Amino acid sequence: MVSFNTAQSWKDIYGARPGHKTFVKGEFYSGGSFAGIGTTSIISERRLEVHKQMRDYLSGAFSDRAILEQEKIVTASVDDFIRLVGVLGSQIEWFNMSTTLQSLTCDITGDLSFGATFGALKSEEPHPWISVSLEAMTQGEIVDVLNRFAILAKVLPVLMGSKLKKLTENTKKNEELSYNAVQSRVARKTKRRNFLTRILEDRDLSVVTDRAIAAHASDLVTAGSDTTATTLAAALYYLLQDDSSSTTTTTMSRLTSEIRNVFNSYADITYSSTASLPYLRAVILEALRLYPPVPIGPPRVVPDGGDTVDGIFPRAKHEPHRRLPIPRRTSTTHGPSNQNDGSNQTQTPSTTTTTTTATSTAAKPFSLGPRRCMGRNLACFASTCAPPSPSSSGRTTSELAADAHTVEEAGLDGSRYE
Numbered sequence: 007m008v009s010f011n012t013a014q015s016w017k018d019i020y021g022a023r024p025g026h027k028t029f030v031k032g033e034f035y036s037g038g039s040f041a042g043i044g045t046t047s048i049i050s051e052r053r054l055e056v057h058k059q060m061r062d063y064l065s066g067a068f069s070d071r072a073i074l075e076q077e078k079i080v081t082a083s084v085d086d087f088i089r090l091v092g093v094l095g096s097q098i099e100w101f102n103m104s105t106t107l108q109s110l111t112c113d114i115t116g117d118l119s120f121g122a123t124f125g126a127l128k129s130e131e132p133h134p135w136i137s138v139s140l141e142a143m144t145q146g147e148i149v150d151v152l153n154r155f156a157i158l159a160k161v162l163p164v165l166m167g168s169k170l171k172k173l174t175e176n177t178k179k180n181e182e183l184s185y186n187a188v189q190s191r192v193a194r195k196t197k198r199r200n201f202l203t204r205i206l207e208d209r210d211l212s213v214v215t216d217r218a219i220a221a222h223a224s225d226l227v228t229a230g231s232d233t234t235a236t237t238l239a240a241a242l243y244y245l246l247q248d249d250s251s252s253t254t255t256t257t258m259s260r261l262t263s264e265i266r267n268v269f270n271s272y273a274d275i276t277y278s279s280t281a282s283l284p285y286l287r288a289v290i291l292e293a294l295r296l297y298p299p300v301p302i303g304p305p306r307v308v309p310d311g312g313d314t315v316d317g318i319f320p321r322a323k324h325e326p327h328r329r330l331p332i333p334r335r336t337s338t339t340h341g342p343s344n345q346n347d348g349s350n351q352t353q354t355p356s357t358t359t360t361t362t363t364a365t366s367t368a369a370k371p372f373s374l375g376p377r378r379c380m381g382r383n384l385a386c387f388a389s390t391c392a393p394p395s396p397s398s399s400g401r402t403t404s405e406l407a408a409d410a411h412t413v414e415e416a417g418l419d420g421s422r423y424e
């Protein structure tokens with residue numbers, strides 16, 4: 007558990023509900039764009055009750071229904087990406103796939119959050135929003151360090167004066183660009199449904215200002231673009247480690263044949279149709295486990311004297327860097343079965359079941375509890391963390407999960423602690 011500072015009161019730390027520990031976010035989240043000028047977002051807000059209200063208010067933008075409405079926006083950028091990769095692949099010897107994936111996810115999250123892509127897939131020059139936002143994030147981290155280390159607070163401004171000045175300017179610019187983008191979207195009537203559609207429909211004007219919406223929108227791009235691009239790049243990297251000349255079945259060849267067996271055309275590949283592909287799901291989960299895009303334990307406040315979580319440490323894997331063999335399914339409608347998985351290990355079905363369970367319970371790439379990732383369904387992992395099966399209330403589990411403030415409410419995890 008990470009302890010950066012001490013909390014004011016027991017209630018601040020644990021929240022109102024007995025039996026549920028909810029650790030408050032650390033001061034790490036207080037600097038950077040918007041939070042630094044007192045306008046907090048769903049990510050930077052540290053007060054439990056205010057965050058709960060924000061999460062309730064924003065949850066409509068992340069429901070399964072909203073994601074389906076937004077699908078056209080996502081596929082428009084995916085089409086641009088596929089075209090670009092085709093052109094680059096045929097014209098030049100090599101290109102940087104990580105950068106191209108970053109362009110893809112910035113365009114998608116930019117379009118969803120502000121109503122227009124950044125044009126990153128169509129331009130060599132990064133959009134001003136993208137370049138200044140990277141600096142703005144760094145500024146948040148530096149503010150946190152300065153707050154925590156008194157000596158550095160004295161020395162850094164002397165050593166890095168001009169750099170810090172530039173970071174501050176870029177943070178201001180990021181706030182301005184985000185605010186202007188939100189204002190022009192508010193002024194524009196459009197039928198295109200993105201995050202802002204729900205956020206604007208659901209807002210109470212006396213409580214939620216345009217600046218507050220700009221803070222959310224800006225942080226949604228930051229939270230959603232780098233994480234998703236990192237996951238895709240990691241999955242691709244590990245898939246390409248397979249020996250393409252191998253005569254045995256590799257992870258790549260099994261994945262390719264699952265996709266080609268199921269889809270007849272490119273147009274058939276959608277959010278809903280990919281959610282039910284078991285091997286694709288396993289590959290993405292494994293990439294998230296091996297290369298979690300948020301590898302830090304997100305900073306939380308620990309009470310004076312420290313604390314434990316249920317008195318136990320989480321179970322850990324013995325060999326965290328070893329790629330797990332992806333389980334072979336004995337009966338499935340998709341993909342090949344009973345084939346060698348290329349891991350050179352002989353596994354019985356019961357062993358592979360255990361492996362899957364260990365992976366999905368030990369790895370929490372989207373975090374847990376009330377500060378759990380709101381965009382996990384959008385990141386196309388609905389099937390991995392909240393299968394969209396109907397619940398007794400008639401709502402899908404991913405809809406419930408999007409609204410829930412505890413994993414228990416979401417019915418996703420037996421853990422008592424959030």
Ligand code: HEM
Nearest residue numbers: 229230233234237300304371372373377378379380381385
């Ligand atoms: C593979 C992709 C993703 C991963 C691994 C991921 C992971 C995470 C993690 C670990 C957190 C907790 C961070 C903390 O406590 O500081 C988080 C929070 C969050 N994520 Fe994601 N994320 C992903 C994609 C997205 C996307 C696409 C969006 C939306 C565009 C998004 C929106 C959010 C939001 C709004 C929060 C804050 C939730 C809250 O505090 O209530 N994420 N994410």
